[in-house]
Amino acid sequence: MAVELKAAELMVLEAAWKYDLGTATDQDMAMAKLKATEMLAMVADEAIQIHGGMGLMEDLPLERIWRDARVERIWEGTSEIQRHIISRSMLRPLGA
Ligand SMILES: Cc1cc2nc3c(=O)[nH]c(=O)nc-3n(C[C@H](O)[C@H](O)[C@H](O)COP(=O)(O)OP(=O)(O)OC[C@H]3O[C@@H](n4cnc5c(N)ncnc54)[C@H](O)[C@@H]3O)c2cc1C
Incomplete structure (x- = not known):
């Protein structure tokens, strides 16, 4: 749980850093939102289980x-929808 929390926090911080630099992409934002919200669900569920x-x-x-x-x-x-955004960002440059 601590590892997932840290991973999500780092992804959000990286997306915010790129946003401040003006280099953030849809993929950066979608990955940060997806990771943070999926992490939250897992950690909240595990906390109840414990x-x-x-x-x-x-x-x-x-x-x-x-x-x-x-x-x-x-x-x-x-x-x-976040997964759609991520896969589109990865596949479009390949012509898919
Ligand atoms: C408490 C609450 C507050 C909200 N506040 C606001 C607000 O202030 N302003 C605002 O504009 N909206 C608000 N919303 C609306 C919210 O943004 C929508 O609920 C959300 O965008 C999902 O749309 P939907 O509920 O119509 O689900 P749907 O679009 O009907 O989706 C249903 C399910 O199908 C999946 N799905 C849909 N399309 C695809 C696809 N192409 N591929 C794969 N899966 C798909 C979705 O991921 C979801 O799991 C709020 C919702 C809630 C619950």
Whole structure:
């Protein structure tokens, strides 16, 4: 979980850095959004699993985080649409 969190953070920072330089591409942004939101879903789910049934109780903030995390793979471009953007960026230069 820590490794995935760090990987997502680095991808977001790289995309932001490129944006500031004016060199960011659609692929950079789509990869950062896809990685960060898929990571969030995995980490929120694993956190509940670690806590067992307690993870679903309102005593802990985990189930709320898990529910809130779900929308991140839908709005501002779903994960499937981010994958479309990434594959298009990779394949178009090859004439596909
Ligand atoms: C809480 C919330 C707040 C929102 N706020 C805003 C807002 O402020 N402003 C705004 O403009 N919108 C907002 N939205 C809308 C949001 O942007 C859309 O829900 C999102 O773009 C997905 O569109 P859709 O719901 O019509 O799903 P659909 O487009 O019907 O997609 C359904 C599923 O099919 C998949 N899919 C669709 N097309 C393809 C394809 N070509 N290839 C593969 N898979 C595909 C999608 O990835 C998704 O999994 C909000 C949504 C939610 C849930």
